[in-house]
Amino acid sequence: MPAPARSAPYLPGQEEIRRQNLGAVLRHVHLHGPTSRAELTGRLGLNRSTIGALAADLAAGGLVTEEPPTVALRAGRPSLVVSPRSGGVYARALSIESDRLRAACVGLGGRVLDLREVARPPGMPAADAAGPLACLVRDMERGLAEGARCAGGAVAVADTTRDADGRIRIGRADAELGAALYAEFPADPGFVAGDLADIAALAEHARGVAAGTDDVVYLHGDLGVSAGIITGGRLVSGHRGHGGKVGHMVVNPGGVRCGCGSRGCWETEIGVAALLRHAGREPGTAGLAAAAAEVLRAAEHGERTACAAVHRVADWLGLGVASLLNVINPGLVVFGGSLRQVYAAGADVVHRRLDVSALPASRERVLLRAAALGRDAALIGAAELAFGRLLADPLNAGVAAREETGLRATDGGVP
Amino acid sequence: MPAPARSAPYLPGQEEIRRQNLGAVLRHVHLHGPTSRAELTGRLGLNRSTIGALAADLAAGGLVTEEPPTVALRAGRPSLVVSPRSGGVYARALSIESDRLRAACVGLGGRVLDLREVARPPGMPAADAAGPLACLVRDMERGLAEGARCAGGAVAVADTTRDADGRIRIGRADAELGAALYAEFPADPGFVAGDLADIAALAEHARGVAAGTDDVVYLHGDLGVSAGIITGGRLVSGHRGHGGKVGHMVVNPGGVRCGCGSRGCWETEIGVAALLRHAGREPGTAGLAAAAAEVLRAAEHGERTACAAVHRVADWLGLGVASLLNVINPGLVVFGGSLRQVYAAGADVVHRRLDVSALPASRERVLLRAAALGRDAALIGAAELAFGRLLADPLNAGVAAREETGLRATDGGVP
16 A cells, blocks of 8 residues: 655755765664675665775764775675774663663664663652763763764653653653753763663664564563554654553453553553462562562462463453554564563463454464563664664764864754 | 664666656645646745646646636736646546445546446455446446546455455455456556555545644444554555454453454444444344444434443443554544444543543544545545556656657556
């Protein structure tokens, strides 16, 4: 089905085409690692001299290195290998999760240069995390290679913001958090904020189990449940950026009350609290997540009540996934966070439920997979988001080494 | 949130740019009607001489006319007005609905030149509709202006395909239907098939209540319920084109069995059969749709049982809409088909349910509206789909009057 009508014609000039080509070369080595000029020529459909000039410009800008291959495969002059300068250009990647704050410096090419985390005190507002996260970042930055330049930052925020009255308010804290981070890093390229599930979905799509699949539902379980939904290769952000709150699909109208004020939301049946409830356990002092992990471990060892609880959650998991298959028809569903373990323990239950509740047309061609990047998905995705501006316009994003190239650059210090 | 990474650079040549510009001019007058060259210059951001040349080429190709304005507004030479040749270029638009088959010839610019319909016998497979529909089309075509050329065809198929055992099978009939239509019109540009709700959504997005809104859920009620979902300006078709089967979201796991084999699907609570069930009525000989219309009329006149039935359906309608708001965060929800009347009669009930079950962030900025194009949305949308190839490449789509222009054209006779 073609896209709805658009009026504006697309008219790139020479500069725009060069910018796109520089971005394509840098993006390729960023995602796929060291690549020879000859291979880039084939992959990107550009001629040899163009690739040579683009790679040379990126190297002069300090974004890539060019070196002869360690092993020459053919006779004649070997094609130079273009590699991202992981140690020289990095992103600040942050995540605010239900029980901890995490920060990483991720080099161009996706290599995690350093990673730190601290506990998040229960009830700490997301905006208050800016200070502790900035400490972690500064501490890591002292250990980076001299002259390393920051391409940008991004923060993945788990979907746990609540009003004073306890009702879940999605999105409210983003502006405050942005301002707090800007206060910590006023001179730098600033931070992009996004929902943790959206950002983890981008990570799995760029470097994980969803690479190469254009219609993906990534489900992330924590205290709440949300999704990063990719259709036609693009993230569904929705009208105001609040898409993917699948934890608040009503699946059981006669069920228990949800923190959002509604009743029978999906997360009341598949979140970590549901797992504990079905297992007849209390959260204890270690917190919900730790207690839920305990139930999953007990189920692995065959403990009866724990197994029954996991099965019950897996059945509800299957029911909601069936609805999402029918509505969105993804080619792949990825289970992340606590749902990774629930799926691992109850995959057969999930599949049986899909056989009943998903339409054959939507069920027969879908793959269900555990997330590949584990807990780091949010940080890896945040780095991808942070590198976005650099990859869109490599030599003008305020990151390239201008003094070395003499290129005229626009001001990159936009918060 | 930016789109996930793509490697391939975009390198349009002169021919590609000209093609895009021709498409932009033709699309503009197709969607917005007669427009002066001066206005096109402003709207499309192209210079005056470029617009003049493009309009002249489209006129030579028989796709537009150029005439002086009927009233000159300023002194000096008036800017020519470019109009789509509605009578000269048309699309074959078909719809296969639960109780009838409809066909229209729709001129470039969206004018319905002629429209016919016949009853669809209960249980008639979609593929069997090709013959009767072809008769309607041929009959209409005899009345069109001499030399009128067909730009293509499209057929909107209501989501009612069932297996021999009665289970709903989405998508199975499309290939058979395509082959049957091709057998009826072997020499012509062929037909595109799509889900009726998807196609009606495109119509509302191009020419109806959703024009200018990029995140839309269009809900279509008939025997079943399905949706056309547009996010970021693009239709969500899903991995295999089966997206939007919202009628099979499970909203009431303890509810009645659905034709798909599951239990408590949304359409078991908001489809026309649910309306009859809640009103304690039988379908009668006139069919489900007619009996449901009777309940809605009785509710309008204040009949108690009918009112209670409409309220109950409206409450379930609100519950499912709440889930869709939370998952997709649209800016607009459009009610079409039988749901148009349910919403008109029970809007207050729907809104009360949203207040409870939709997240404030998703609820506060959404508009709920009745469909604007009524029953014709499917045909208008099918015409938009059918014109797609012409609008993408106006002078090479096998439609433009080649003999007049002398342009070299690719073979347009692709089925």
